[in-house]
Amino acid sequence: MQILYDVAPNGARRARTEGLQSVGQMEISLEANSQIPEDSTERLFRYISDYVMVSGQKIHSGETMRYGWTTLRFTLAPDGVMLQIEELAQPFSPDSSDYTAGAVNAMTILTRQDSTVRRFNIQKIGHHPHRSEMAIICRNLNAKSKIMVFDRIASNKTEDSGWFVGCGDSSHDHNNLKELARIHLAHLVASRPKMVYYLAMPEETRVVFDYSKTIVFPPGENEGKEEDSGV
Numbered sequence: 001m002q003i004l005y006d007v008a009p010n011g012a013r014r015a016r017t018e019g020l021q022s023v024g025q026m027e028i029s030l031e032a033n034s035q036i037p038e039d040s041t042e043r044l045f046r047y048i049s050d051y052v053m054v055s056g057q058k059i060h061s062g063e064t065m066r067y068g069w070t071t072l073r074f075t076l077a078p079d080g081v082m083l084q085i086e087e088l089a090q091p092f093s094p095d096s097s098d099y100t101a102g103a104v105n106a107m108t109i110l111t112r113q114d115s116t117v118r119r120f121n122i123q124k125i126g127h128h129p130h131r132s133e134m135a136i137i138c139r140n141l142n143a144k145s146k147i148m149v150f151d152r153i154a155s156n157k158t159e160d161s162g163w164f165v166g167c168g169d170s171s172h173d174h175n176n177l178k179e180l181a182r183i184h185l186a187h188l189v190a191s192r193p194k195m196v197y198y199l200a201m202p203e204e205t206r207v208v209f210d211y212s213k214t215i216v217f218p219p220g221e222n223e224g225k226e227e228d229s230g231v
Helices: 038-055 104-119 193-198
Strands: 002-007 013-018 028-031 064-067 070-076 083-088 099-101 134-138 147-152 160-166 180-184 206-210 213-217 225-228
Touching (some): 083 104
Antiparallel strands (some): 013 028, 064 070, 147 206, 213 225
16 A cells, blocks of 8 residues: 545645555545644554455445544545545544544644653553543542542453543542442543543553643652643
8 A cells, every 4th residue: 555645626635545446445535734744644544554454344434443542434535436534523522423524633642642652761562542441430530630640550341441540549448349430531531631642651650640740650660750741
């Protein structure tokens, strides 16, 4: 598969695949944004191509695909000969269901998550959870909680993100199941969307959101690294 850049019939710059038809898949196009690096666009197309090649499945108009935090949708392009990519218009809203052309938000979130992992010199490979995945949280937490402690543990369930979120109160018994609840990540971060950029941290990472500070404890380390996060 090759990735080409040209001008769509409507005059917009676009990126498109060439070669997917050889395996029975309609070619796919994406509205290109000058502010998004081409390597991010190519990463997205490789992801889609790998899915088609490995699964043997074909993508059709109207179908959706998870991509990192958000969801993509494929629709028939105006030229009728290829599919075009759309994304959730409001990826940080738990009730989002509208789509918009392109994948700017999807690629930006993925890139910023990777940048956050690298910024703390974490060597383990990160995992980008989807907004629909679940987290276990302390029932004491609410939208006004100033301290939130995120711990990522191993999970074998595809619907679980592995994130456990405590209230930071050492006297509160988080081993009592009655004190815990399950919640979709989209609902968890709705009031603080910048938390999303820390959620690709790998297993055994702890992230403490403490007022305007964020403290990250990389896997196997007892000393946290602090930064101003504005979360």
